[in-house]
Amino acid sequence: xxxxxxxxxxxxxxxxxxxxxxRNVAEYxxxxxxxxMRDIEYLKYSLNAPVEYSPKHRGYYYTEADFTLPGFFLGxxxxxxxxxxxxxxxxxxxxxxxxxxxxxxxITGEGVGEKPYKPLTYSDYEDLISKAAAYxxxxxxxxxxxxxxxxxxxHPYKILLRNGRSYLFAFCEKRRDFRTFRIDRIETLSxxxxxxxxxxxxxxxYDLIRLFPAFHQKYTARIWFAYKPRISRxxxxxxxxxHNILSFEFLSSETFVVKLLNLDLPYKILSPNWxxxxxKKRMKYFLENL
Amino acid sequence: xxxxxxxxLGMTWMSYLGSIHGALKAAGMWDGEVHxxxxxxxxxxxxxxxxxxxxxGPTVYNWLEEHFEMLDRIGVYSEQILVFKKEDVNTFDIAKxxxxxxxxTSLDNGIPVVTWGVTPIPEFGIISGYDDKERIFxxxxxxxxxxxxxxxxxxxxxxxxxxxxxxxxxxxxxxxxQSVRSSLRFGINHWNSRYPTETDYETGKRxxxxxxxxxxxxxxxxxxxxxxxxxxxxxxxxxxxxxxDLAERKGFEFIKTVTDDYAELSDLFQSTAKLLxxxxxxxxxxxxxxxxxxxMKKMKAAKQLEDGIMGRIAEALD
Numbered sequence: 001x002x003x004x005x006x007x008x009x010x011x012x013x014x015x016x017x018x019x020x021x022x023r024n025v026a027e028y029x030x031x032x033x034x035x036x037m038r039d040i041e042y043l044k045y046s047l048n049a050p051v052e053y054s055p056k057h058r059g060y061y062y063t064e065a066d067f068t069l070p071g072f073f074l075g076x077x078x079x080x081x082x083x084x085x086x087x088x089x090x091x092x093x094x095x096x097x098x099x100x101x102x103x104x105x106x107i108t109g110e111g112v113g114e115k116p117y118k119p120l121t122y123s124d125y126e127d128l129i130s131k132a133a134a135y136x137x138x139x140x141x142x143x144x145x146x147x148x149x150x151x152x153x154x155h156p157y158k159i160l161l162r163n164g165r166s167y168l169f170a171f172c173e174k175r176r177d178f179r180t181f182r183i184d185r186i187e188t189l190s191x192x193x194x195x196x197x198x199x200x201x202x203x204x205x206y207d208l209i210r211l212f213p214a215f216h217q218k219y220t221a222r223i224w225f226a227y228k229p230r231i232s233r234x235x236x237x238x239x240x241x242x243h244n245i246l247s248f249e250f251l252s253s254e255t256f257v258v259k260l261l262n263l264d265l266p267y268k269i270l271s272p273n274w275x276x277x278x279x280k281k282r283m284k285y286f287l288e289n290l
Numbered sequence: 291x292x293x294x295x296x297x298x299l300g301m302t303w304m305s306y307l308g309s310i311h312g313a314l315k316a317a318g319m320w321d322g323e324v325h326x327x328x329x330x331x332x333x334x335x336x337x338x339x340x341x342x343x344x345x346x347g348p349t350v351y352n353w354l355e356e357h358f359e360m361l362d363r364i365g366v367y368s369e370q371i372l373v374f375k376k377e378d379v380n381t382f383d384i385a386k387x388x389x390x391x392x393x394x395t396s397l398d399n400g401i402p403v404v405t406w407g408v409t410p411i412p413e414f415g416i417i418s419g420y421d422d423k424e425r426i427f428x429x430x431x432x433x434x435x436x437x438x439x440x441x442x443x444x445x446x447x448x449x450x451x452x453x454x455x456x457x458x459x460x461x462x463x464x465x466x467x468q469s470v471r472s473s474l475r476f477g478i479n480h481w482n483s484r485y486p487t488e489t490d491y492e493t494g495k496r497x498x499x500x501x502x503x504x505x506x507x508x509x510x511x512x513x514x515x516x517x518x519x520x521x522x523x524x525x526x527x528x529x530x531x532x533x534x535d536l537a538e539r540k541g542f543e544f545i546k547t548v549t550d551d552y553a554e555l556s557d558l559f560q561s562t563a564k565l566l567x568x569x570x571x572x573x574x575x576x577x578x579x580x581x582x583x584x585x586m587k588k589m590k591a592a593k594q595l596e597d598g599i600m601g602r603i604a605e606a607l608d
Contacts, residue, residue, distance in 0.1 A: 208410060211571045217410075217444045253438050272424050274439050 006031075006039050007047075011069050014051065019059025023161075032126040032159060032166065046077045079108045088127060097135065125189050129156045129168055138173075138192040144185050154179070155196035158206060169209055171199050177236050177249070178205045200233050200262075204255045218249040219272060221256065226266040233259065245270065253278055291316040291400040297418040297430055300324040303524040304348060305413035305432045306357070306404070307333050310456070312416050312430065313402040319366055319461040329532030330469055331360035334525055335477030339497045340490045343504045344514035348521045349413070350491055357456055363472055365464030368456055375451035382446070382453060389455055390442050393427065394420055396457055404456035405429075407448025409437050411571065467541055474603055481600040494600075498593035505586045512575035516566040519585075523556075523563035530556040544606035548599045555599065558592045 006029055013020040025036035040060060044051040050063040086104035089097040132139050133156045142151050154170040161167075166183040178199070199205075218235070223246050231237040234248035250256045253275060260267070269276050291297060300311030302324050311327050314320035320327060328334035333356075339347035354370055361368045373385040393403050397420055408415030408429035417440070419428035426439035446453030481494035492500050501518075504510040533552050537545040565581045 211410070217441060217447070219438070219441070272426070274421060274424060274426060274428075278436070278438075 003029075003039070007043055007069070010039060010043055011049075014049075014060060014062045015065070015067075017061060019054060019057040019061055021059040024059070026161070030158075031130060033161065034126060035130075042077075042081070046081075082108045088131065097131075125183050125186055126159060126166055128189060128191060129159060129183070132156050132191045133158065136195050136197070138194045138196050139189055140192060141181065141189050142187045143181055144187050149187065150174075153192070154181075155199075157198070157202060159183070160210065169206060171196070171202070175236065176232075176234075178202075178209070180209060199235075200259065201235060201251065201255050204251055208251065218251060219275070220247060220249055221272065221275065222247050222270040224268045224270055229263060229265060229267075257282075291318075291397075291402060291418070297402050297416055299416060299430055299432055300327070302328070302528065303432075303521040304328070304333065304336075305415065306349070307331075308432060309404045309414040309416050309430075310357075310361070313404050313456075313458060314364075314366065316418070317401040317458055317461075319458060320364065325528035325531040326535070327364070328525065328528045329536065330466075330473055331363050332473035332476040332480075333360055334529040334532060335473070335480045336493075336525065337480070337497045337522060338485070338491055338493050339500050339518055340492075341500060341504065341509070342514065343501060343510040343518060345511070345517040346514075347491065347497070347518055351493075353454060359476070361458070363464065363469040365462045367459045367462060369459055370457070371453060371455040373446070373453040375446055375453065385453055386445050389453065390445065392457065393417055393455065394422070401458050404458075405445075406452050406454035407446070407450065408440050409433070410449050412448055412450040467539075470536065470539075470542065471607065474607060478600055478604045478607070481596070495593060495597060498589055498596075501589050502586055502593075505582050505589070508582075512577050513571070513573075515577065516568045516575045519559065519566045520563045520568045523559035526552075526556040526559040544602075547602050547606075551595050551599050555592055555595045558588045558595070562588045562592075 006025065009028070010020055010025065013024075022033045022036040022040065025031070025039060026033045029036075040051065043049045047069065049069075050067050051060050052063050053059070054061050082104045086101045086108065089101035089104065129139065136155075138153055139156050140151065140153050142149055153173045154168075155173070156168055156170045158169045159166055160169055160180070168181040168183055168186075170179055170181065171177070172179045178201075225244050225246055227244070228239060228241070229246065231239055231246065231248075234246065235250065237246055237248040239246055250259070256275065257279065269279070295316065297316040298312050299305070299308035300315075302308045302311070307324065307328055310331075311320070311324050314327075322330075325334075336348065336351070338351060340350070354372055357370060358368060371385060371389055373379065373382050375382050396403050397417070403417045404414060405417055406412070406414055408417065408427075409431045411431065411433065413432050415429055415431040415437075417427045418430055420426065421428070421439075424439075425442040427442065427445070429437055429440045431437045483493065484496065485491040485493050504515075530549075530552050533545055533549050536542045537549050562585050565585060566575075566577065569575065
């Protein structure tokens with residue numbers, strides 16, 4: 001069964017002749033296009049809604065303006081879909097999703113374990129990644145980059161759609177940096193029980209990747225600290241314990257300032273010089289205008 | 291440009307014009323205002339868009355040919371480098387390496403360099419200084435905040451990756467009246483001709499048709515439309531000022547026949563831009579149907595006005 005609030009939203013858009021399409025639905029609810037298509041198909045074939053596609057408007061519309069959504073009932077198709085959801089939720093290692101899985105199985109009257117195991121393909125990965133992201137679960141992927149395969153643990157943040165392809169925007173534990181993975185190049189994927197927390201620079205990186213996908217300028221900074229800071233807050237950090245110097249990468253002076261302001265320990269910026277000059281100028285302006 | 295001197299872009303939404311104004315001023319090759327530079331170079335006649343009315347229009351034209359001619363009209367000899375960063379281009383890195391040296395030489399001679407993509411935003415900007423030790427260029431862009439420097443290694447690698455560098459070599463004499471006539475002829479040609487390279491783009495009167503058809507069909511990019519209208523509202527206002535000054539110049543009295551209409555044209559664009567407030571990349575750009583109807587009406591009126599203006603100028607020049 002498609003998510004009810006999405007169906008209600010779609011129904012409203014169709015009644016108002018706003019010609020929703022898979023892309024709108026996927027972007028509005030941050031789901032995959034495939035999932036959005038399933039929602040539209042559910043509306044059309046399971047709820048018998050008079051939905052048709054208009055090539056002129058590039059979206060769907062109702063051929064009968066007075067169609068209303070039926071009340072709650074459970075047909076064979078819904079049972080099958082609930083069964084599917086029960087299986088998907090069972091794959092996510094969280095008590096809450098397991099409970100939901102059991103509930104769906106109970107409604108359908110079938111046990112989850114009774115279904116034969118079907119190996120996953122990359123087309124299932126979008127769904128799994130979306131769920132793992134929703135529950136902030138780490139995932140393991142075997143990624144094939146131009147024939148070179150490597151295994152990584154990543155923190156899945158968002159699925160990005162670009163030029164008809166799906167990408168995973170994530171934090172890579174191996175590189176300690178943000179990475180974008182083409183989902184069709186993921187060979188195997190499994191959801192881990194461990195949860196992740198968002199990296200402090202997530203928003204700055206995500207906005208940059210979303211708006212300017214080709215731009216990858218990163219600066220390197222060297223800072224002396226009185227004692228070792230929590231290095232997981234930094235990108236590609238290298239700690240020189242002999243000299244108490246941390247080298248790391250940063251995206252912009254904005255993200256750098258925010259990071260420094262949140263540090264509660266003595267430090268001194270060693271490089272780059274331009275940043276020291278810029279910060280001094282900004283601080284002077286700030287103090288003069290207090 | 292003295293060492294450490296602040297270089298600023300001229301105040302305009304047209305990033306090339308703003309950049310070249312800032313670079314020319316810093317190099318001591320121009321001391322006029324933005325509207326005069328826009329009119330005299332001919333850049334103020336630009337009016338370009340594509341079928342989806344996206345934000346690319348104002349920067350999609352033949353940079354090499356047009357920038358050379360524009361600067362030539364004000365007696366500035368310039369040289370340019372344009373190399374696309376593509377899989378089938380082998381020499382991008384060589385071009386980058388060689389031009390880092392050339393930029394440094396130009397800066398040492400007190401001449402800033404205009405370039406494409408000094409920050410992630412695909413616009414023109416200025417390289418105004420460098421630090422060889424840290425391998426960075428100090429840059430100026432069209433945003434209000436001071437930009438972070440551009441690393442040598444990232445030259446030409448903005449979101450639309452093109453290595454474009456515009457070197458101002460030397461300023462020579464020029465005949466002002468002849469340059470104005472050349473600029474006006476460029477404007478008339480731009481108004482009447484088809485877009486030379488990309489079939490999806492149109493210039494001048496045909497660009498108006500694309501805007502009107504896009505609005506009628508509801509086929510447009512709201513961010514792009516807002517950006518386009520704000521850029522061209524700024525351009526039309528600058529050109530209104532240029533024509534107003536020019537009408538007082540001996541030999542250009544015929545311009546008096548178009549100044550009132552040009553003021554009306556600029557007003558139409560200013561009121562259109564107010565209906566389409568620009569909130570930057572990633573911002574919300576919602577346009578309601580009443581506003582679309584209003585903009586369509588304004589664009590139809592603007593096209594008619596500008597057609598009359600360009601027709602009268604063409605007659606006077608013949």
